[in-house]
Amino acid sequence: MTKHREVPGIRKYEGHAGGWGALRATTDAVRMQMDTVKAPITLLRMNQPDGFDCPGCAWPDKEHRSTFQFCENGAKAVTWEATTRRVTPAFFANNTVSSLLRMSDYELEAMGRLTQPLVYDRATDTFRAVEWEAAFVRIGEVLRGLSPGQVDFYTSGRTSNEAAYLYQLFAREYGSNNFPDCANMCHEATSVGLPQSIGIGKGTVSLDDFDRCELIISIGHNPGTNHPRMMGTLHECARRGVPILVFNPLREHALERFADPQDWVEMATYGSTRIASTYYQVTAGGDAAAIKGIMKSLLEMDAQQGNVLDREFIAAHTEGFDAFAADLQATPWADIEAAAGLGQAQLGEVALAYARSNATIVAYGMGVTQHNKGTASVRLISDLLLLRGNFGKPGAGICPLRGHSNVQGNRTVGITEKPSESFLKKIEEVVGFTPPKAHGRDAVQTMQAMIDGKSRALICLGGNFAVALPDPEQSFPAMRKLELSVHIGTKLNRSHLLVANETYVFPCLGRTELDVQAGGAQSVTVEDSMAMVHASAGKLTPASGHLRSEPAIVAGMARATLPDSKVPWMELIADYDRIRDLIEKTIPGFEAFNTRIRTPGGFRLPLPPTERIWRTPTGKAMFSVYTGVNEDADVFGGEQALRLITLRSHDQYNTTIYAMDDRYRGVFGRRDVLFMNASDLARYGLEHGDLVDIETITSSGRQMRLKNITAIEYDIAPGSVGAYYPEANVLVPLDFIDKASGTPSYKSVPVRVTRAATI
Incomplete structure (x- = not known):
């Protein structure tokens, strides 16, 4: 963040994610809500075989080898429920x-x-x-x-x-x-899209697969806040040298550097581990274009040198490849770059890393599903994995990041x-x-x-x-x-x-x-x-x-x-x-x-794709065709249009707000902010700390506004802005949905921003 005027409650968070900051936050939550004598006993029962499951996220439990199996936000969920109030x-x-x-x-x-x-x-x-x-x-x-x-x-x-x-x-x-x-x-796009592609609306990986993968592609999620126990898994993968390629409009603190509170060496030395080996700031709603760009690069590499695609797997286990490939070839790179906010060279880098990996996991969250093309985007992720046979083998598969437990x-x-x-x-x-x-x-x-x-x-x-x-x-x-x-x-x-x-x-x-x-x-x-x-x-x-x-x-x-x-x-x-x-x-x-x-x-429920069994009408995994890359370009074509993403803070789980801080993003004691890229602030004639009004661009002409919000400079993709959920729901039309799944498009709302008329 560049040097500019001070804004109350806005300051850069200097620490790394996790570590002592997470332990302090856990201690504060316990002190405010619970009996401090009973609290440690309660927390140590969480996610243990004879205890209770975390009421927070749905990340799985690993083998119970460590002294505790809870994270900062899991502890907040427990203290919130087990409060003495x-x-x-x-x-x-x-x-x-x-x-x-x-x-x-x-x-x-x-x-x-x-x-x-x-x-x-x-x-x-x-x-x-x-x-x-x-x-x-x-x-x-x-x-x-x-x-x-x-x-x-x-x-x-x-x-x-x-x-x-x-x-x-x-x-x-x-x-x-x-x-x-x-x-x-949240994940209805997964429940609708994956059955069409692989015959079941669930992820196909286990924690063991993370121990054996060679590459992780992470798209549209913030695990440091929404799936904090996943950070321990990513931490382990990063420590053993697995490349983790992140696609997200915002630079999320936990996906850059993280200290695992269960790693006593890091805790003792105040150290941390780099998580994302490369961070790609895709435009909000540009995930489909980015994935198509990666796959287009793969097809071009295969045509030039061969042995990039798993042709044997494609022939034996899939249908629809020819139509899928023809669409990729027909999609211009200029359209892909414009919609994704990323260049051909960047997407080619990802394709090369993917081609070198023998076992790849793609993990994705609501940054993929909460768009008006969420179902189609989920199917594109499946297509990417099908190209190299990354189903039904150790260390590979698709990992939708579910929310509630x-x-x-x-x-x-x-x-x-x-x-x-x-x-x-x-x-x-x-x-x-x-x-x-x-x-x-x-x-x-x-x-x-x-x-x-x-x-x-x-x-x-x-x-x-x-x-x-x-x-x-x-x-x-x-x-x-x-x-x-x-x-x-x-x-x-x-x-x-x-x-x-x-x-x-x-x-x-x-x-x-x-x-x-x-x-x-x-x-x-x-x-x-x-x-x-x-x-x-x-x-x-x-x-x-x-x-x-x-x-x-x-x-x-x-x-x-x-x-x-x-x-x-x-x-x-x-x-x-x-x-x-x-x-x-x-x-x-x-x-x-x-x-x-x-x-x-x-026990684990049956997941047929892990055995390369496809419960689709054809009995095979199905490639999809996502025509074009930006069908809603007319909605966002106006010079003043931005894409609004609704966000959860670090002190929040869905609509439950534990406190008014979002420390990793440097917001303290408030939620009335709009995250903006420096270039967008300049384009709108605004400065860090200015009060703005946000208005939804609707086809009906209906006025939907959020007034007197403080615009703050943040490392977010140009053309994308972020505001907190549920407060920003006033800007999301009820009928602005992914028609295939019915999921509201919370993360791709067309808006314009103007200087606030009144204070």
Whole structure:
């Protein structure tokens, strides 16, 4: 950052990522939220065979050889849940919903754990305590008075397999396939694109593959903040000399230099390890162009010298290569360079490194999926790997970086608006009711149905639905138009306060807490981003004696709603082994489920591409054709157009904000900033620290603005700007989506920036 005027709360972070800074931040989180005596014991149980799974990211656990298996942000997630702070009915009696809505998202969740089930009282504009059974009965009455098509069932990625499976049984026996899910807003492009390419919507690598790879290409993610335990894996790879090529519009601190807190030599010497061997600052939304450039270079190298492509693999295991190659040859380099913001020589360097590697992993995050061509971009990554046979061999494969700790597991056990015929048939055979076959609504479709008055009730198994979605100008009022909203969670959030005609807030057990049912203490299971399924058992005393587990809450609602249900709800929640028995009988890959989760580390679900088996209609992996490189050029063609990326801070996980700092990016105590390249500041006649207004460029002419934001100079690709999520959601139109997957384009919004008219 060049020398310029001082801006409050903005200063360069001089330390490296991880290291003592991470340990200090962990200590601060513990001190602010938890009993300092219990905290170390709790944290040492995280990600251990007899402990609980981290409620944060979905990065897998390695073999338990070290003293602790948690990272800075994982510790924050635990302290946030295991806090000693409580929000009781007395608090709500003294604070109206209207007054709570004036609080920030950070302030709302920072108040602490919910302690009793609540119902909204419109006469007093407050929440008051309600008995569980009375609430269930009333919810059942309302749901029976609506048609199944008027009700939507949202799921957060922190939900366990057991709760998610019961939830989808409840909704489907009720008659609905409306399953808006947090995956719709992050990796739905993976779930849609990869099955078309390789026959399964999951990654194909394991941690062992990272031990054996020769090259890592990292596209569109910031693991230092969003998947911090991945940094330990990248650290190990970098230390053994594996080139790590990073494509990202922003220079993220952790991807440059990182000190592993478990490396005592680095800690003692204040040392660090270089992570990215080369950093390519691709333009926001330019990933597809960059990948096409790499592949075009590979084809040119193969034509010149031969033996670059794995022709034997391509012939035996793929289809569609000729059309794919013809499109690459027809795509001009000038178009690729303009869309990617990178030169032919740079992309040729990557192609050369890739050609020299015998085992390559490509890891990618929401910087790839949250674009209006996210699904097509995911397929291009698969194409890149197919060119050199990087599926089904050690040290190679595709690695989508999932967010929440069980977002992948929820999809596996049935949380989908587009269920397969085979799954529905199994439900009917085993459970005894006929599920609906028509596809339901995803997250954006659900919100649109609420806006249009077609959706009348929303049940949320976790999450912060309205805040997570784009366009609060439309989304927030839509929540208030509902007949019924039900929210299951551990803490209060803004979506709870957007009250419907009737609103219930149900406090549930957290991942860290002891879950005792009629059959004794229970464990749940989760699936990480590498398809490993393992058990999780909390040990802490629950925050309140009124809490119920997620499976118990789902069962309570289902039993009250479906008086003639075929599902033995109370039997199932008495012993979660019985839920797992049903999962085993209805979903392939869960054979001997209860036996295998009692093995430390659990088991891996089948991943056919690792055996070069392709569950596609043709029985082969499929190359794709991504015509052109910049179909939305007309949207961004204006001289004043920039691409806005919404970002999470380092003190944040999705919509949960742990604190107001983003130390790796040098932002402290504030979130009202816009990251801009120095050349863009100059182009707009601005200086570091100026107040600006941001306006979305929309085809409808609708005005969407974020006002009085401080522009700060940052090392971000020219033409790209960044602002914090969810605050910048006011700039993301609800209908600006990847049409193939329905994923909102949070990371490629066309905007113009002007000097603020008022202060």
